[in-house]
Amino acid sequence: xxxxxxxxxxxxxxxxxxxxxxxxxxxxxxxxxxxxxxxxxxxxxxxxxxxxxxxxxxxxxxxxxxxxxxxxxxxxxxxxxxxxxxxxxxxxxxxxxxxxxxxxxxxxxxxxxxxxxxxxxxxxxxxxxxxxxxxxxxxxxxxxxxxxxxxxxxxxxxxxxxxxxxxxxxxxxxxxxxxxxxxxxxxxxxxxxxxxxxxxxxxxxxxxxxxxxxxxxxxxxxxxxxxxxxxxxxxxxxxxxxxxxxxxxxxxxxxx
Numbered sequence: 001x002x003x004x005x006x007x008x009x010x011x012x013x014x015x016x017x018x019x020x021x022x023x024x025x026x027x028x029x030x031x032x033x034x035x036x037x038x039x040x041x042x043x044x045x046x047x048x049x050x051x052x053x054x055x056x057x058x059x060x061x062x063x064x065x066x067x068x069x070x071x072x073x074x075x076x077x078x079x080x081x082x083x084x085x086x087x088x089x090x091x092x093x094x095x096x097x098x099x100x101x102x103x104x105x106x107x108x109x110x111x112x113x114x115x116x117x118x119x120x121x122x123x124x125x126x127x128x129x130x131x132x133x134x135x136x137x138x139x140x141x142x143x144x145x146x147x148x149x150x151x152x153x154x155x156x157x158x159x160x161x162x163x164x165x166x167x168x169x170x171x172x173x174x175x176x177x178x179x180x181x182x183x184x185x186x187x188x189x190x191x192x193x194x195x196x197x198x199x200x201x202x203x204x205x206x207x208x209x210x211x212x213x214x215x216x217x218x219x220x221x222x223x224x225x226x227x228x229x230x231x232x233x234x235x236x237x238x239x240x241x242x243x244x245x246x247x248x249x250x251x252x253x254x255x256x
Contacts, residue, residue, distance in 0.1 A: 007057070009092035010236065011035040011079065011133070013066055014099030016045035018196045022229035023096055024048060028057040030233045035082060035092065037064035037099065060086055066099045066125035067117065072132040079136055091138040094236050097126045097145045104202075107159040115160045122164035127171060140183040142236050145172050147190040147247065153255040165190070169247050176245035185244035189232055192251025194223040218253025227252070 010027045014020035015036025024034045025048075034052050038045035038061060045061035052059035060082045064075050083089045100122050103114045126145055137143070147169050150162040169188050176186040193213045195204035202209055203222055214221050231250040234240070 008032045008094060008236075009035065009083070009087060009089070010094035010096060011037075011092050012096040012098055013037045013064065013129070014039075015096075016041055016048050016061065019191065019194065019225055019228050020096075020098040021048045021051075022225035023098060023232045024059070025051055025055070026226075026229035026233040027094070027096075027236065028052040028055045028059070030237060031057070032094065032236075033058040033087065035060050035062060035079060037062050037066075039063070039065050039099070058086060064099075066129060067121040069120070069124055069128045072129050075129075076132045076136065079133065083136065091136050092141070093138050094142045094144070095130065095133060095137060096232060096236075097130065097143070099125070100146065103161055104157045105160070106157055110160045118160050118164050122161075123167045123171070126168060130175070134179075137184060140241075141185075142241075143175065143179070143184060143186040144232060144235060145175075145186070145188045147172075147188045149190055149192040149249055149251045149254050151190060152249065172247070173245045180244065185241060187235060187243060187245070188247045189228070189235065190247055190249040190251070191228050192217070192223050192249070192254040194225060194228060196225055213254070216255050217251070218256055221252065223250070223252055 010032045012020050012024045012034060015024040016038035024036050028034055036045065036048055049059040049061050062078050065071060083092060103118055105114060130143060145168050147165040150158045151165040151169055172186050172188040179186060193203045203213065210222050228250055235248060
């Protein structure tokens with residue numbers, strides 16, 4: 001069968017807004033159908049579905065709280081049903097673990113509740129959601145986890161967040177090793193500072209912060225959502241099947 005009759009299917013968590021939506025749209029432009037998740041805003045999720053459908057691809061939106069690991073088994077069941085109903089398939093090809101939240105607090109002032117929230121969403125969520133979805137990931141598929149430039153360089157106020165992302169980078173290497181017998185590649189994409197509403201939209205809306213970041217970025221500006229969506233689509237394209245266990249930073253050269 002040709003690629004046109006068997007399109008790749010990508011599952012993108014947090015795909016209703018921000019970077020996740022941008023990633024989902026870029027993948028659709030590249031020829032993938034999409035299952036995207038949203039936590040609360042169903043209207044945004046359906047708007048993202050319509051945008052993908054306007055590109056000639058199929059899309060489904062499913063509710064998911066990546067911080068609630070007890071819900072993952074039921075979510076996997078909904079994914080399985082969506083695959084059967086929409087695509088008459090039992091597996092999908094690409095998993096993009098994108099959903100997340102940001103917390104800005106100094107090490108001395110970070111609360112246990114903040115730490116636990118970040119751990120549940122970024123580290124535990126990625127670990128156990130991927131585990132529950134593994135039976136639905138096609139052999140030869142791709143998994144892409146999301147880290148951050150903050151796991152490499154250090155900015156005060158992100159100790160807990162960056163620690164979780166450091167954990168994701170180690171987890172990625174272990175996943176790549178253990179899933180290799182199935183031909184599944186696993187990599188990490190690490191965005192730099194991006195103009196979105198993430199973390200309250202500080203990078204986008206605070207001109208001073210924006211200028212400070214641009215000044216320490218080799219390419220001389222702050223990143224845009226298209227920079228990340230395009231990079232993810234490229235990493236999941238046909239020609240990149242020999243890359244696994246790697247951290248790819250997409251930051252324009254922040255703090256080199």
